[in-house]
Amino acid sequence: MPTTYNGIGTRYYGKKNQETRPGICEHCGRAATLASYDTRLWFVVLLIPVIPLERKRILDYCPHCTRHRVFSLKEWEKLKAGRPAEALPFYQRALALNPELPEAKVAVGLDLIKQGKLEEAHQLLRFLEAPEAFPNPGALFALGCGYQKANRHREALALFTLLAGRFPQLSQDKAFRATVKKSEAATGAASSALPPRRVNFKPALGWAVAVVVALIVAFGSNYSISRNRTLHLVSGLDQTLTVAVAGHGSVTLNRPGRRELQLPEGAYRATVRGAATQAVDFVITASFFDRWFKKPVWVLNAGGSGLLLVESTVYGASPTEGAGGYRFHFGEPFLFVPQVDYPFEPFPKQIQVDSQSKQVGKSRIDLFPAGPAPAFYGLAADGRMAEALKLAEWAFRQHPEDTTLLLPYLGLAQAGQREAQARKFLAEAVQRRPIGIQWHRAYQELRSNRKELPALLAEYDALLKADPENSALLYLRGRLCPSGSHRAAAGR
Numbered sequence: 001m002p003t004t005y006n007g008i009g010t011r012y013y014g015k016k017n018q019e020t021r022p023g024i025c026e027h028c029g030r031a032a033t034l035a036s037y038d039t040r041l042w043f044v045v046l047l048i049p050v051i052p053l054e055r056k057r058i059l060d061y062c063p064h065c066t067r068h069r070v071f072s073l074k075e076w077e078k079l080k081a082g083r084p085a086e087a088l089p090f091y092q093r094a095l096a097l098n099p100e101l102p103e104a105k106v107a108v109g110l111d112l113i114k115q116g117k118l119e120e121a122h123q124l125l126r127f128l129e130a131p132e133a134f135p136n137p138g139a140l141f142a143l144g145c146g147y148q149k150a151n152r153h154r155e156a157l158a159l160f161t162l163l164a165g166r167f168p169q170l171s172q173d174k175a176f177r178a179t180v181k182k183s184e185a186a187t188g189a190a191s192s193a194l195p196p197r198r199v200n201f202k203p204a205l206g207w208a209v210a211v212v213v214a215l216i217v218a219f220g221s222n223y224s225i226s227r228n229r230t231l232h233l234v235s236g237l238d239q240t241l242t243v244a245v246a247g248h249g250s251v252t253l254n255r256p257g258r259r260e261l262q263l264p265e266g267a268y269r270a271t272v273r274g275a276a277t278q279a280v281d282f283v284i285t286a287s288f289f290d291r292w293f294k295k296p297v298w299v300l301n302a303g304g305s306g307l308l309l310v311e312s313t314v315y316g317a318s319p320t321e322g323a324g325g326y327r328f329h330f331g332e333p334f335l336f337v338p339q340v341d342y343p344f345e346p347f348p349k350q351i352q353v354d355s356q357s358k359q360v361g362k363s364r365i366d367l368f369p370a371g372p373a374p375a376f377y378g379l380a381a382d383g384r385m386a387e388a389l390k391l392a393e394w395a396f397r398q399h400p401e402d403t404t405l406l407l408p409y410l411g412l413a414q415a416g417q418r419e420a421q422a423r424k425f426l427a428e429a430v431q432r433r434p435i436g437i438q439w440h441r442a443y444q445e446l447r448s449n450r451k452e453l454p455a456l457l458a459e460y461d462a463l464l465k466a467d468p469e470n471s472a473l474l475y476l477r478g479r480l481c482p483s484g485s486h487r488a489a490a491g492r
């Protein structure tokens with residue numbers, strides 16, 4: 001059979017001496033107009049015939065499945081020449097010798113149909129109508145078509161009905177049904193002899209099942225995601241604390257670090273006890289599609305004590321300098337970040353990026369291990385004054401005894417025109433008891449100007465009056481005297 005690949009190969013071109021006949025394709029079993037003709041096989045390039053090859057005789061070409069028999073035309077003509085008046089006399093002779101030979105009956109019958117001798121043909125082929133006759137629907141179909149062609153639709157229909165009953169598969173064949181309907185229309189038949197056309201549900205059913213299964217899997221995975229969320233519990237404290245979520249257990253943290261708790265999506269109240277005490281109301285939720293496409297992170301930061309860093313970076317063949325960013329989170333008991341590629345793990349050294357030019361942004365979250373001082377200096381160096389000051393204030397509240405950042409804090413506040421913020425914070429710090437001398441000194445430092453000094457003196461006089469035996473207060477009042485300033489300087 002001729003084949004072409006990418007337009008190169010062999011192909012038939014031309015049709016000569018064409019004969020057609022109604023029949024049943026011996027390959028696919030469908031009713032068809034089978035064609036026989038002379039043609040030539042060509043070598044083709046881009047489907048254009050280039051080199052003529054052999055001439056062929058195509059036999060019973062089926063328009064449905066395109067299958068056929070093929071002879072070399074030379075061979076075919078030799079065969080024909082060897083049979084002076086075609087094959088028919090042989091068949092007729094065979095039939096005369098053995099009147100019951102079915103193959104001969106069919107062969108002669110088909111020839112009689114061709115000649116329009118339908119009664120004679122029918123006589124010969126009648127044996128095929130018996131159920132035990134060898135199954136050759138083609139000959140009876142050809143006879144039916146012969147009747148149809150002669151406008152003898154009733155006879156045609158009788159044969160078609162018989163065929164439809166005997167060969168149910170044929171009754172579903174499109175060409176066969178069209179042929180039958182033609183005669184039914186011609187006779188004005190009220191009802192059809194054909195069974196209703198079966199709709200083939202198999203492929204549709206297959207698809208429906210596949211879709212349903214896919215939906216079940218998809219919804220199941222979505223549901224499963226919603227039932228298994230991770231709450232990260234972090235602490236920045238050296239002392240033990242316990243976080244309890246009613247109905248879902250509790251987790252104890254003995255030192256700065258992180259632990260996990262699996263929770264279904266929902267609204268919760270967590271109770272923090274130990275080194276910090278607080279109740280935290282929070283919600284773990286996500287939209288339907290975000291469950292599939294986002295990697296959110298929920299963090300319960302006990303007592304707001306953990307210093308969390310959320311940072312982003314850009315991967316690419318030629319990374320952009322300074323791409324990406326960072327942000328510190330502290331002080332708040334609950335943090336939700338909608339998309340985190342690497343939760344509590346480092347960025348990978350490299351990732352697979354689709355193309356040379358493409359850049360891919362990734363994000364991570366982690367506890368910042370170096371503590372508040374490097375974070376403060378980093379923010380200050382990046383000119384992020386407000387964040388640096390806020391971070392220092394958070395660190396002061398966490399550890400009032402640690403004053404390493406106090407002078408840098410004051411320096412940054414003054415340099416950044418943010419003295420008011422520092423004043424407000426220190427005013428709060430000096431309220432704390434026991435008295436932290438460092439805080440008071442910084443507070444006095446800020447207010448030791450001509451304008452504020454009288455009020456400052458009055459403030460410390462009042463404090464001393466209420467607590468006259470307090471050595472720290474006595475010292476602090478003393479360093480406000482003009483003569484006390486050199487002692488104050490020495491005390492630094």
Ligand SMILES: [Zn+2]
Binds near residue numbers: 066
């Ligand atoms: Zn076929």
